[in-house]
Amino acid sequence: MDTGVFAADYSATPYWWRAAPPDTRDGGTLPAEVDIAIVGAGYTGLHAGIQTARAGLVTLVLDADVPGWGCSTRNGGQVSTSVKPSFASLSARFGPSLATDILREGQASLDFTQRFIAGEGIDADFRVVGRFHGAHLAKSYDRLARDIAAPNPAFETGAYMVPRAGMAGETGSGAYHGGAVFPRHASLDPGKYHRGLLQICRHAGAQVVAGCRVTELERQSRGFLLRTERGALRAGKVILATNGYSGPLSQWHRRRVVPIGSYVIATGEIPTPLMDRLFPTDRILSDTRRLVYYYRPSPDRSRVLFGGRVSLAESDPDRTGPVLLRELIRLFPDLRGTRIGHSWSGTVAYSFDTLMHAGEDAGLFHAMGYCGSGVGMAGYLGMRIGRRAAGLDGGETAFARIPFPTRPLYTGSPWFLAPSVLVYRLRDRFGW
Template identity: 65%
Template sequence: MSLRETTFSPDFKPQPYWWDASPQEASGETDPPRKTDILVIGAGYTGLHAAIETARAGLHTTVIDAEAAGWGCSTRNGGQVSTSVKPSFGALRKRYGENLAIAILREGQASLDHVTDFIRTEEIDCDFSVVGRFHGAHTARHYDILARECESRHPGFETGAYMVPRSEQRLELGTEAYYGGAVFPRHASVDPGKYHAGLLRVAREAGAGVVSHCAATDITRTATGFEVTTPAGRIRAGKVILATNGYTGNLAPWHRRRVIPIGSYVIATEEIPAALMDRLFPTNRILSDTRKLVYYYRPSPDRKRVLFGGRVSLAETDPKKSGPKLHAELVRLFPELSDTRLSHSWAGTVAFSFDTLAHCGEDRGLYHAMGYCGSGVGMAGYLGARIGRCAAGLDTDPGAFGKRRYQTRPFYTGSPWFLAPSVAFFRLRDRLGI
């Protein structure tokens, strides 16, 4: 039998699992207006949250997207909602001082609170659940690092996290592959497709116009704001919000030099027996680990499939090629799934920043929020809402993520030539337990 026959199920789809329940809109028939107060470029979490704020403030708001609304990572992620800050308190304090380090971590927790409150207040049916995260230590040394971080209880890290030793790991996860780990009880899970569909509904009900399949190809400053070129014509806007994250491209060269687009790959298994799911994932938590090339995974909302994501190739690749590689890593963690085939395999483009933190800001009416470093389910909506309030004149402070210089590197133009050697280097570190 071929690799495809042994790895993929007969009904395999090379698209996000979430699209089964929330198909992409196939409109593109509506033309954008010739003039608007606020033009939002990008109809994912960032753009729609921003648009809700500006529309509810009474500003004529238009959202455009090059593809279907939510076609990017807003419906391609793993549905894990965390506090979205990768560096530790110690690393942040060394870089920025204690006050800003605390502010950044508190903003991370605020992003989790924001998406939780938003989903509940707007009554979005998206399988949202506070299940907690188990963060596995891939070496004994990394377990000790996690333990020290949990014990520190410093300001800004008030998460209620606690350690689970390897001797008790089976109570959390049916594998011996980790050396124990940390549980973050406030982290949550969501169906990204349903969440985006609900968010799109709320934005339209707020009065925002959303035009899909309408790519912005040029942004030009004018005496009264901006003129944005699209295939459907030019749009005059008082202010522009750039909400493109990993899909920024040539439209905004300054921003493109500050994001590192990286493919993240995800698979969904075919349905597995309930007893096996209960044995492997007894707590229904979302899961990740301490590797530099992190794996993230979880049961599907109906607990019938396993969703497993990560980066398994040095360069960008076809999800049909990444699928078997991810499947091999899944089986390494859970040998019981060796005969389980894949029903879906897909990819999305996340945006990293050189300082591994999100950024938001404004330049004479051009606003941005981006660089979520693979943890954007909560942070994208939170910073989108904050930047939307700033654009609406409701607030002047974008928060801690707008208080740092947005770094780039000499000669970097947005094409990460260094990605393959970096992935190889981090893969070696992970194997050596460094």
């Protein structure tokens, strides 16, 4: 570990845990039987639990660790319209009608997150700040401009291009060849958001049990038998809300999501004049690399949070932190001498079609595969699948109308990840 780049108070825990530390209550004794068992107490599971508990169903939310231990408190706090493929790409796969519905779901996830936080009174530092998406190559700027101008019948993005000459108003980095602004994207504090969800879910009547890994899921004539590290129970219906932490519990789902580590640092404190010069807005930022960097000022504008994929294989945040810092300084040379205050990682889940998925198999529900864009979409699809499990209106989603693909020989361990990352690096370098 390169100790020279770490601050004296360095912590290998998420920055967000400073204001919202994990809730370590164990949640009590397991019941013998419930109407709904939810596996995973992140955004997806808690939103699903809020819906089923408010519908009067006996709801149990189980987590292998403390609630929110996974990416729900480890992400960068960027809220977008989530869907990566373009209308043209989706139309070629599914036809224009379903493509439109899929894109509308992306906008709906952003709108839902904003309405839910405001309506429930969650203190999560939610702000509509917009996103600046930088072109890391000149040809990337041209491609981005074409994408912005392409038809999108689902919703108006309001996006506009910023040429290199106008960059000073967006960022103090000279590394980009211009970029695009998406004015409706937002930011939040992931830890505070999760804390608010957990409180609401419990208040709705759901029991949330921590440190209770589900080790086996057995379908029975009426419902399911769940075996856990703390005993067994029966459930009428089960919702899998595990995303990048799905593991072997359901091999069918495990074969359809690819767990990938994403690494993040928070710098030490940065003087206000320097922060104002380098980040003149509160926008969230990303770029056109396939191995994308995503970053932003902290909600109080005292630090920079910077994340991305920087290693071929999964690694230790103590090792990836200095690499991320070097990339941050490459983008912003004026940050030379800045140290790392926090370095951590989380596991996201990609799908083979780069789309999120939700659905049901005779009482076994799932929502997962957020492809690194789960801050808004995870809660939105958790809400949808929760309402569907409860038999309520509003449980429909376009992501239940598309196939959930896998690949031959894939069993859940991404053996192809290192060569894929290497290829993406080459494509990013040369703009292929």
